[in-house]
Amino acid sequence: MNRTAQRKVSPDNLSRVIFGADSAGGRAYDIGHIVVILTSVAVTMAASVASLNAAHGSILHTAEWVLTGLLTLDYCLRLFSVRNRLRYARSFFGMVDLVSILPTYLGVLIPGTQFLSTVRFLRILRVFRVFNLSSYHNEMQALFLALKTSRRRIVVFIFFVLVCVVVLGSLMYTIEGPANGFTSIPLSIYWAIVTLTTVGYGDLSPQTPLGQLLSNVIMLLGYSIIVIPTGIVATSGRGRVPADGPSCPDCGAAGHQTDAFFCRKCGAGLKKPGRADG
Numbered sequence: 222m223n224r225t226a227q228r229k230v231s232p233d234n235l236s237r238v239i240f241g242a243d244s245a246g247g248r249a250y251d252i253g254h255i256v257v258i259l260t261s262v263a264v265t266m267a268a269s270v271a272s273l274n275a276a277h278g279s280i281l282h283t284a285e286w287v288l289t290g291l292l293t294l295d296y297c298l299r300l301f302s303v304r305n306r307l308r309y310a311r312s313f314f315g316m317v318d319l320v321s322i323l324p325t326y327l328g329v330l331i332p333g334t335q336f337l338s339t340v341r342f343l344r345i346l347r348v349f350r351v352f353n354l355s356s357y358h359n360e361m362q363a364l365f366l367a368l369k370t371s372r373r374r375i376v377v378f379i380f381f382v383l384v385c386v387v388v389l390g391s392l393m394y395t396i397e398g399p400a401n402g403f404t405s406i407p408l409s410i411y412w413a414i415v416t417l418t419t420v421g422y423g424d425l426s427p428q429t430p431l432g433q434l435l436s437n438v439i440m441l442l443g444y445s446i447i448v449i450p451t452g453i454v455a456t457s458g459r460g461r462v463p464a465d466g467p468s469c470p471d472c473g474a475a476g477h478q479t480d481a482f483f484c485r486k487c488g489a490g491l492k493k494p495g496r497a498d499g
Contacts, residue, residue: 236302
């Protein structure tokens with residue numbers, strides 16, 4: 222094999238095709254990847270319909286394995302093309318790529334788990350990069366940034382809600398008791414969660430005046446705390462949002478500034494579009 226052929230199949234060139242959408246080959250690869258994902262999700266959904274599965278079960282089964290094989294090959298190529306394979310495997314998209322192909326294989330051992338393969342629809346998030354929708358990509362980055370910045374406050378908020386439902390559920394169990402359907406504290410906590418989140422299934426309801434009064438307090442409390450997560454995220458997403466620049470050939474991270482020379486995650490050098498190799 223000559224040097225020209227070796228360069229064509231080198232990890233760096235393969236990385237530009239797989240992780241980059243600035244070339245014709247990279248764009249075609251990503252579009253084909255998206256088509257495979259959409260087809261696979263459609264096949265999984267169709268297989269869950271009893272009438273379709275009875276009439277075309279063998280075709281759907283074969284199609285699922287072929288599509289899973291293509292996505293497995295894609296995952297292997299992504300691991301091969303990056304310099305730091307462990308870093309990519311532990312990244313968000315790396316874990317999504319792995320988790321999306323596991324249900325089909327697990328379905329051989331645990332029937333029914335293959336329907337979880339619809340999680341591969343998360344891969345469609347790459348569409349923002351493929352079609353150069355930089356403004357949407359920036360908004361997605363802003364959302365992730367806001368969630369990351371406010372993660373401690375979100376944990377505190379969830380802990381506060383957990384304390385509330387445990388206390389209020391226990392109090393409702395004391396007031397109503399098994400005679401009115403509240404047969405245990407866990408069941409009463411379930412009722413408190415359903416009421417606090419304003420879902421209200423209606424399968425369990427207090428019968429005594431004191432219990433109904435407490436349920437009114439919980440419902441009003443639920444409406445008052447709905448706005449808290451929105452405020453937490455809205456006030457935490459202010460900051461510099463990475464632009465739609467080159468992807469890292471080392472870990473596969475995207476969303477760099479267009480003038481960036483180093484990866485914002487692993488520090489590896491970025492190959493700029495049109496920049497000569499070494």
